[in-house]
Amino acid sequence: MTETPRTIVFDVNETLSDMSPLAEAFDAEGLPALAARVWFAGILRDGFALTATNDNPGFADIARDSLERLCADTLGPGDHSAAVGNIMGALTSLSVHDDVVPGIEALSHRAELVTLSNGATSVADALFERAGIRGRFARLLSVTDAARWKPAAEAYHYAAAELGQEPRELLLVAVHPWDIHGAHRAGLRTAWINRTGTAYPGYFDAPDLEAGSLSELAGAIRVA
Structure with missing residues:
Protein backbone atom coordinates (compact mmCIF):
# COMPACT_ATOMS: atom_id res chain seq x y z
CA MET A 1 0.00 0.00 0.00
CA MET A 19 -17.49 -18.90 14.52
CA SER A 20 -16.87 -22.58 13.74
CA PRO A 21 -17.68 -23.70 17.35
CA LEU A 22 -21.29 -22.67 16.75
CA ALA A 23 -21.76 -25.85 14.70
CA GLU A 24 -20.89 -27.90 17.79
CA ALA A 25 -23.28 -25.84 19.90
CA PHE A 26 -26.10 -26.49 17.42
CA ASP A 27 -25.32 -30.20 17.36
CA ALA A 28 -25.33 -30.38 21.14
CA GLU A 29 -28.89 -29.06 21.18
CA GLY A 30 -30.15 -31.53 18.56
CA LEU A 31 -30.00 -29.06 15.68
CA PRO A 32 -28.17 -29.74 12.41
CA ALA A 33 -24.59 -28.45 12.65
CA LEU A 34 -24.89 -26.92 9.18
CA ALA A 35 -27.84 -24.85 10.39
CA ALA A 36 -25.43 -22.62 12.33
CA ARG A 37 -24.18 -20.98 9.14
CA VAL A 38 -27.71 -20.66 7.78
CA TRP A 39 -28.82 -19.05 11.03
CA PHE A 40 -26.00 -16.49 11.00
CA ALA A 41 -26.61 -15.68 7.33
CA GLY A 42 -30.28 -15.17 8.15
CA ILE A 43 -29.40 -12.69 10.90
CA LEU A 44 -27.46 -10.62 8.39
CA ARG A 45 -30.16 -10.95 5.71
CA ASP A 46 -32.92 -9.73 8.01
CA GLY A 47 -30.73 -7.00 9.48
CA PHE A 48 -29.92 -5.75 5.99
CA ALA A 49 -33.62 -5.81 5.07
CA LEU A 50 -34.56 -3.77 8.13
CA THR A 51 -31.72 -1.35 7.40
CA ALA A 52 -33.06 -0.90 3.86
CA THR A 53 -36.36 0.25 5.37
CA ASN A 54 -34.57 2.76 7.65
CA ASP A 55 -34.71 0.65 10.80
CA ASN A 56 -31.72 -0.04 13.05
CA PRO A 57 -32.39 -3.41 14.69
CA GLY A 58 -30.40 -4.98 17.49
CA PHE A 59 -28.18 -7.82 16.28
CA ALA A 60 -28.86 -9.93 19.39
CA ASP A 61 -32.63 -9.33 19.09
CA ILE A 62 -32.69 -10.75 15.56
CA ALA A 63 -30.37 -13.59 16.55
CA ARG A 64 -32.52 -14.69 19.49
CA ASP A 65 -35.87 -14.34 17.70
CA SER A 66 -34.71 -16.27 14.64
CA LEU A 67 -33.11 -18.94 16.84
CA GLU A 68 -36.33 -19.43 18.81
CA ARG A 69 -38.23 -19.98 15.57
CA LEU A 70 -35.54 -22.31 14.23
CA CYS A 71 -35.73 -24.44 17.38
CA ALA A 72 -39.52 -24.59 17.19
CA ASP A 73 -39.48 -25.54 13.50
CA THR A 74 -36.75 -28.17 13.91
CA LEU A 75 -37.35 -29.61 17.37
CA GLY A 76 -41.12 -29.19 17.54
CA PRO A 77 -43.35 -27.50 20.12
CA GLY A 78 -42.03 -27.06 23.62
CA ASP A 79 -39.82 -24.95 25.83
CA HIS A 80 -36.56 -24.35 23.97
CA SER A 81 -35.27 -21.56 26.20
CA ALA A 82 -32.33 -23.65 27.45
CA ALA A 83 -31.20 -24.49 23.91
CA VAL A 84 -31.55 -20.86 22.84
CA GLY A 85 -29.62 -19.69 25.88
CA ASN A 86 -26.82 -22.17 25.32
CA ILE A 87 -26.38 -21.23 21.67
CA MET A 88 -26.55 -17.51 22.37
CA GLY A 89 -23.97 -18.08 25.08
CA ALA A 90 -21.74 -19.84 22.58
CA LEU A 91 -22.11 -16.90 20.18
CA THR A 92 -20.86 -14.48 22.83
CA SER A 93 -18.04 -16.77 24.04
CA LEU A 94 -16.13 -17.35 20.82
Whole structure:
Protein backbone atom coordinates (compact mmCIF):
# COMPACT_ATOMS: atom_id res chain seq x y z
CA MET A 1 0.00 0.00 0.00
CA THR A 2 1.49 3.30 -1.07
CA GLU A 3 -0.07 5.34 1.74
CA THR A 4 -0.32 4.17 5.34
CA PRO A 5 -3.87 4.51 6.74
CA ARG A 6 -4.29 6.61 9.87
CA THR A 7 -6.74 4.11 11.29
CA ILE A 8 -7.55 0.48 10.53
CA VAL A 9 -11.23 -0.35 11.08
CA PHE A 10 -12.02 -4.02 11.71
CA ASP A 11 -15.23 -5.90 11.25
CA VAL A 12 -15.64 -8.34 14.17
CA ASN A 13 -17.98 -11.26 13.46
CA GLU A 14 -16.10 -13.88 11.38
CA THR A 15 -13.36 -11.40 10.51
CA LEU A 16 -11.82 -11.65 13.98
CA SER A 17 -14.01 -14.18 15.78
CA ASP A 18 -13.86 -17.86 14.85
CA MET A 19 -17.49 -18.90 14.52
CA SER A 20 -16.87 -22.58 13.74
CA PRO A 21 -17.68 -23.70 17.35
CA LEU A 22 -21.29 -22.67 16.75
CA ALA A 23 -21.76 -25.85 14.70
CA GLU A 24 -20.89 -27.90 17.79
CA ALA A 25 -23.28 -25.84 19.90
CA PHE A 26 -26.10 -26.49 17.42
CA ASP A 27 -25.32 -30.20 17.36
CA ALA A 28 -25.33 -30.38 21.14
CA GLU A 29 -28.89 -29.06 21.18
CA GLY A 30 -30.15 -31.53 18.56
CA LEU A 31 -30.00 -29.06 15.68
CA PRO A 32 -28.17 -29.74 12.41
CA ALA A 33 -24.59 -28.45 12.65
CA LEU A 34 -24.89 -26.92 9.18
CA ALA A 35 -27.84 -24.85 10.39
CA ALA A 36 -25.43 -22.62 12.33
CA ARG A 37 -24.18 -20.98 9.14
CA VAL A 38 -27.71 -20.66 7.78
CA TRP A 39 -28.82 -19.05 11.03
CA PHE A 40 -26.00 -16.49 11.00
CA ALA A 41 -26.61 -15.68 7.33
CA GLY A 42 -30.28 -15.17 8.15
CA ILE A 43 -29.40 -12.69 10.90
CA LEU A 44 -27.46 -10.62 8.39
CA ARG A 45 -30.16 -10.95 5.71
CA ASP A 46 -32.92 -9.73 8.01
CA GLY A 47 -30.73 -7.00 9.48
CA PHE A 48 -29.92 -5.75 5.99
CA ALA A 49 -33.62 -5.81 5.07
CA LEU A 50 -34.56 -3.77 8.13
CA THR A 51 -31.72 -1.35 7.40
CA ALA A 52 -33.06 -0.90 3.86
CA THR A 53 -36.36 0.25 5.37
CA ASN A 54 -34.57 2.76 7.65
CA ASP A 55 -34.71 0.65 10.80
CA ASN A 56 -31.72 -0.04 13.05
CA PRO A 57 -32.39 -3.41 14.69
CA GLY A 58 -30.40 -4.98 17.49
CA PHE A 59 -28.18 -7.82 16.28
CA ALA A 60 -28.86 -9.93 19.39
CA ASP A 61 -32.63 -9.33 19.09
CA ILE A 62 -32.69 -10.75 15.56
CA ALA A 63 -30.37 -13.59 16.55
CA ARG A 64 -32.52 -14.69 19.49
CA ASP A 65 -35.87 -14.34 17.70
CA SER A 66 -34.71 -16.27 14.64
CA LEU A 67 -33.11 -18.94 16.84
CA GLU A 68 -36.33 -19.43 18.81
CA ARG A 69 -38.23 -19.98 15.57
CA LEU A 70 -35.54 -22.31 14.23
CA CYS A 71 -35.73 -24.44 17.38
CA ALA A 72 -39.52 -24.59 17.19
CA ASP A 73 -39.48 -25.54 13.50
CA THR A 74 -36.75 -28.17 13.91
CA LEU A 75 -37.35 -29.61 17.37
CA GLY A 76 -41.12 -29.19 17.54
CA PRO A 77 -43.35 -27.50 20.12
CA GLY A 78 -42.03 -27.06 23.62
CA ASP A 79 -39.82 -24.95 25.83
CA HIS A 80 -36.56 -24.35 23.97
CA SER A 81 -35.27 -21.56 26.20
CA ALA A 82 -32.33 -23.65 27.45
CA ALA A 83 -31.20 -24.49 23.91
CA VAL A 84 -31.55 -20.86 22.84
CA GLY A 85 -29.62 -19.69 25.88
CA ASN A 86 -26.82 -22.17 25.32
CA ILE A 87 -26.38 -21.23 21.67
CA MET A 88 -26.55 -17.51 22.37
CA GLY A 89 -23.97 -18.08 25.08
CA ALA A 90 -21.74 -19.84 22.58
CA LEU A 91 -22.11 -16.90 20.18
CA THR A 92 -20.86 -14.48 22.83
CA SER A 93 -18.04 -16.77 24.04
CA LEU A 94 -16.13 -17.35 20.82
CA SER A 95 -12.36 -17.23 20.37
CA VAL A 96 -10.40 -15.36 17.72
CA HIS A 97 -8.88 -16.95 14.63
CA ASP A 98 -5.31 -18.23 14.99
CA ASP A 99 -3.88 -15.36 12.94
CA VAL A 100 -5.61 -12.61 14.90
CA VAL A 101 -3.33 -12.18 17.92
CA PRO A 102 -0.03 -11.97 15.97
CA GLY A 103 -1.73 -10.00 13.21
CA ILE A 104 -3.20 -7.43 15.57
CA GLU A 105 0.14 -7.12 17.32
CA ALA A 106 1.86 -6.35 14.01
CA LEU A 107 -0.87 -4.05 12.73
CA SER A 108 -0.89 -2.05 15.97
CA HIS A 109 2.56 -0.80 14.94
CA ARG A 110 1.18 0.35 11.58
CA ALA A 111 -1.86 2.41 12.59
CA GLU A 112 -4.51 3.08 15.21
CA LEU A 113 -6.89 0.11 15.49
CA VAL A 114 -10.66 0.33 15.99
CA THR A 115 -13.68 -1.84 15.28
CA LEU A 116 -16.98 -1.24 13.53
CA SER A 117 -19.44 -4.07 14.06
CA ASN A 118 -23.09 -4.75 13.35
CA GLY A 119 -23.07 -6.38 16.80
CA ALA A 120 -22.66 -4.94 20.26
CA THR A 121 -19.38 -3.44 21.47
CA SER A 122 -19.67 -5.53 24.64
CA VAL A 123 -19.25 -8.70 22.57
CA ALA A 124 -16.11 -7.34 20.89
CA ASP A 125 -14.78 -6.15 24.22
CA ALA A 126 -15.15 -9.58 25.82
CA LEU A 127 -13.70 -11.32 22.73
CA PHE A 128 -10.57 -9.17 22.86
CA GLU A 129 -10.19 -9.52 26.62
CA ARG A 130 -10.21 -13.31 26.28
CA ALA A 131 -7.59 -13.08 23.52
CA GLY A 132 -5.43 -10.60 25.46
CA ILE A 133 -5.57 -7.92 22.75
CA ARG A 134 -8.11 -5.44 24.13
CA GLY A 135 -5.38 -2.88 24.80
CA ARG A 136 -4.44 -2.81 21.10
CA PHE A 137 -7.76 -1.21 20.15
CA ALA A 138 -8.28 2.50 20.68
CA ARG A 139 -12.05 2.42 20.09
CA LEU A 140 -14.81 -0.16 19.75
CA LEU A 141 -17.61 1.16 17.57
CA SER A 142 -20.97 -0.38 16.73
CA VAL A 143 -23.78 0.47 14.33
CA THR A 144 -26.01 0.47 17.41
CA ASP A 145 -25.02 4.13 17.66
CA ALA A 146 -25.18 4.78 13.92
CA ALA A 147 -28.19 5.38 11.74
CA ARG A 148 -28.01 2.06 9.91
CA TRP A 149 -26.17 -1.26 9.68
CA LYS A 150 -23.21 -1.86 7.45
CA PRO A 151 -23.02 -1.94 4.44
CA ALA A 152 -25.05 1.29 4.36
CA ALA A 153 -22.80 4.31 3.85
CA GLU A 154 -24.13 5.96 7.02
CA ALA A 155 -22.48 3.27 9.16
CA TYR A 156 -18.99 3.94 7.76
CA HIS A 157 -19.50 7.70 7.83
CA TYR A 158 -20.53 7.41 11.48
CA ALA A 159 -17.18 5.74 12.23
CA ALA A 160 -15.27 8.44 10.36
CA ALA A 161 -17.12 11.18 12.23
CA GLU A 162 -16.51 9.49 15.60
CA LEU A 163 -12.80 9.29 14.81
CA GLY A 164 -12.63 12.84 13.45
CA GLN A 165 -11.19 11.62 10.16
CA GLU A 166 -12.07 11.60 6.50
CA PRO A 167 -13.33 8.27 5.12
CA ARG A 168 -10.29 7.97 2.82
CA GLU A 169 -8.02 7.97 5.89
CA LEU A 170 -9.60 4.72 7.11
CA LEU A 171 -8.85 1.16 6.00
CA LEU A 172 -11.75 -1.25 6.50
CA VAL A 173 -10.68 -4.86 7.09
CA ALA A 174 -13.26 -7.63 6.68
CA VAL A 175 -13.82 -11.16 5.44
CA HIS A 176 -17.20 -10.21 3.98
CA PRO A 177 -17.23 -8.96 0.38
CA TRP A 178 -20.46 -7.05 1.09
CA ASP A 179 -18.61 -5.11 3.81
CA ILE A 180 -15.72 -4.36 1.45
CA HIS A 181 -18.16 -3.13 -1.18
CA GLY A 182 -20.07 -0.93 1.25
CA ALA A 183 -16.93 0.61 2.69
CA HIS A 184 -15.50 1.32 -0.76
CA ARG A 185 -18.70 3.03 -1.86
CA ALA A 186 -18.56 5.12 1.34
CA GLY A 187 -15.05 6.34 0.46
CA LEU A 188 -12.91 4.08 2.66
CA ARG A 189 -9.96 2.02 1.54
CA THR A 190 -10.47 -1.69 1.98
CA ALA A 191 -8.63 -4.93 2.73
CA TRP A 192 -10.26 -8.31 2.19
CA ILE A 193 -9.08 -11.15 4.43
CA ASN A 194 -9.44 -14.32 2.37
CA ARG A 195 -8.52 -17.18 4.71
CA THR A 196 -10.22 -19.83 2.57
CA GLY A 197 -8.81 -18.98 -0.87
CA THR A 198 -12.22 -18.35 -2.40
CA ALA A 199 -12.85 -16.14 -5.43
CA TYR A 200 -14.04 -12.59 -4.80
CA PRO A 201 -17.53 -11.86 -6.24
CA GLY A 202 -17.31 -9.91 -9.47
CA TYR A 203 -20.46 -7.89 -8.75
CA PHE A 204 -18.92 -6.16 -5.70
CA ASP A 205 -16.31 -3.39 -5.81
CA ALA A 206 -12.89 -5.00 -5.51
CA PRO A 207 -10.76 -4.50 -2.37
CA ASP A 208 -7.65 -2.34 -2.42
CA LEU A 209 -5.77 -5.16 -0.70
CA GLU A 210 -6.27 -8.91 -0.37
CA ALA A 211 -4.48 -11.04 2.22
CA GLY A 212 -4.76 -14.58 3.49
CA SER A 213 -4.28 -13.52 7.12
CA LEU A 214 -3.91 -10.46 9.30
CA SER A 215 -0.16 -11.06 9.53
CA GLU A 216 0.06 -11.05 5.75
CA LEU A 217 -1.93 -7.83 5.70
CA ALA A 218 0.51 -6.24 8.14
CA GLY A 219 3.34 -7.04 5.77
CA ALA A 220 1.51 -5.30 2.93
CA ILE A 221 1.02 -2.02 4.81
CA ARG A 222 3.99 0.32 4.77
CA VAL A 223 5.05 1.89 8.04
CA ALA A 224 4.77 5.68 7.85
